Amino acid sequence: MRALLCVGALAAVSTADAADRITGQPFATRSEVYAPHAMAATSHPLATQIALEVMRGGGSAVDAAIAANAALGLMEPTGNGIGGDLFAIVWDPATRKLHGYNGSGRSPRSLSLAEFERRGLAEVPSHGPLPVTVPGAVDAWFALHERFGKRPMADNLAPAIRYAREGHPVHETIAYYWNRSVPLLSKWPGFAEQFTVDGKRAPRTGETWKNPNLADTLQALAEGGRDAFYKGDIARTIDAYFKANDGFLSYEDLAAHEGEWVEPVSTDYRGFDVWELPPNGQGIAALQILNLLEPYDLKSYGFGSPEHVHLFVEAKKLAFADRARWYADPSFHPAPVARLISKAYAAERGKLISMDSALREAQPGTPKQLDEGDTIYLTVADAHGMMVSLIQSNYRGMGSGMAPPGLGFIFQDRGEQFVLKPGHPNSFEPGKRPFHTIIPAFVTKDGKPWLSYGVMGGAMQPQGHAQIILNLIDFGMNLQEAGDAPRIQHDGSTDPSGQATAMSDGGEVDLETGFSYATVRALMRKGHSVRFAHGPYGGYQAIMVNPQGGWIGASESRKDGHAAGY
Template structure:
């Protein structure tokens, strides 16, 4: 069934982009151009991804930067296998749960020094490049260094988000000096320069990982935080390392959908798909009340498990295999009332015995494909902006729970629960689609919807991302909040008034377009080796190939 037949192409923003030798899709056009330049020079998909990510830290600081974390899924064409990297940082070893409680803190702060964890992105870049890079590491930073010095025009959506971040983070020392040097956020079309970030990138280009984690940059970060109530030390930074991890998957109607295991939330998308595979979705109107209801109820069930079990596997026994098993999905599916929305649901017992981000994807002539996501968490992050470096530190520490015995409870040297997740789809052991959808807790919901759009409803790659989305908010959270009222449901334009009325009659609490519906980028490898690219119509970015 084609997209035109499904909903009249109301959300088809453009045709797919095609390329034979390489493809890139990012959330900012300059970053897409930089990625293509690296591919044309003979660089690998990973070279292109790192160069694009570095530039995004400059041109889209509202979603990412060297002060944040990174996750990646990489299709290794030579090995014909998918590999995963967890490049997320850990909490300060000098800050304990008891110390937080002594300060009267009952919930981790959203921003400020106590929300800062070790930034993992730079180590992630170096780890990925050492395995998959072809161009010299320093070459990957040349575009970002130059744009930082000479300036770049700020695009529309980023300008809006920049202004919102200025309001939220102006109180933190050093923030305005970097991001509002003229006293206000840059407006659309303004030329913005960040020479301090250029110098940071130059140091990383010349000195690699050690320049960031053991040199002057590390000392500046640690000294600044110590002076402003933080606990991250040079030792915390020096001891950081990324981890190669085995991706996990579930089969969905003949495809294999891949995510990374916790401490991220990727397996929530797999749980949603496992539950929904028990229904003949293709027989339902994709934009009708029955589909929306089943999807929302499946999401509620998966997110209860997300709140209960997802955490750093070095500190908690996370039953991944059980959570994504067919048997467990059947148990959870049986709890769905086909006619009534649930106000509250319980997490299951899978044999235990007891928002802001950038996503990008690249592909090269050899068949390598990269699915990479990187973030500071809430917009620009914690607000903590070390002097002379040109970037803000992330606030991922906010995502810890402070409840005793919770798998995600704060501990020194622990990775917090993470929202950012890259995704990948294979068919018959061959690469098919590299994709992601940025946007906090929206991400597993949108991953599942993209897969369903492609597989059940026959949409093409651009249509699958443009189609009107479902977003449920208010589920229980890994930070301790519990759903008691069923949460709220938001539907993008494209769902009819009659659909909305019927959903309300079924007990759903509808709120019009509330929340972040995400930002999608994707690359598909076709059977003849040609790449198709798609980019989010809700963002500033684009896909391009050659």
């Protein structure tokens, strides 16, 4: 979905053309969803229904999020699964505070930088056994459930197990990405046997898909708990599989895994506290972008104006320069988070922004950027006021392609984000967590919950997080409009692996259909290189507290998403 459009494709587009047929407001593809008791917004309609079913049965928002995530691993294996990692932010009405969980796994302890050098590799491969890290999703499910769950985990996993055995129809966007992955990943052992039809092709749109192996794995978790995955027969099967296929992930790596509860961090943007998780994720980049933009009167400039787009892109360049320098596993490379997200630091860095010209350079460089649909984001709110912001991923596409026999899932290739240069903050080391792109977000107002949201999609995520906030607060859009409005993505910041030269040309600005030619011309005069691209703009879900009572939901119109409540 990365095909570039010619400029003429946008000739007839204006905000008026994009107006909603009923309200006349720009950008809304459909109405917001309102519900009095509970709400779920996921990237798959069936997963949304599962979340609502769990809450109707007495489950908490955390129970519902786990159940939906388990189902998405089956229904949307192009973006997530139990072979990947998970991050979450939970608003707990009992303690009236936010709780963050970092469910990212570490690199194999038996793999070293010297091994990559011995193989003549200058960067971590994108697929196969070498980029595989310990999957943290299952641990995160059980940790979240232990603290906030109400129903037995077996009940939460039951809907996914049922759909895995009985089958479900594959949705359109998922079928598209699945078809792209099959030729690339079928050479890796276990993939074609478990993730193709007749060992040859991806399931087509509307075709029924079953995964009995995944059903058996989830059933083992339902009966044996977390340790069934990290210390039981599943772990032994994984160990044997990687030993047989030139891999390094071991039983000992799995048994040693622990996720961690972390304190979310925030910045105040025009009276709203925007919350993210600290590194090894990239969430604080969104906070840095917002801090850099706050001094400007974006409302007076207007959405889609040259000033709006220019200032956003320049702020992104500066935030992503810091992202490259500081964002890594804090156990190995602590970041000065408080300083990075401070207003004083933003004021200092903001002096580099000119209203008249684009930055050509912003040192240091940034981690690899991907534009594929490789992540899911979901959010759930229950009748007691608990809200969950959860993101989960296999990283690039369907992951590494490594699918152990009989288990029904694919391992993530998150280790591709490591840098094979000694001394770099994100340099590969045994037992280290890589830089992470997946980030959940949350917003409070006057100490009360206001919004749970996320925008999945590689390096688009912090850019998308910031844009949603601008759309809601500066441009006065409603929750659905804020996600449907055309998006901006800046691409081309410096790659930290040393394989690309530092950004010296200002990178590329991708504008989704809906920005005017006047804005494009003005941006070019400022020195921006502007492109129009399909696909790299992420996937959005959101739940907002309705001030009249209950919830407001919105979902991504660019994907198969669905927001619903009761």
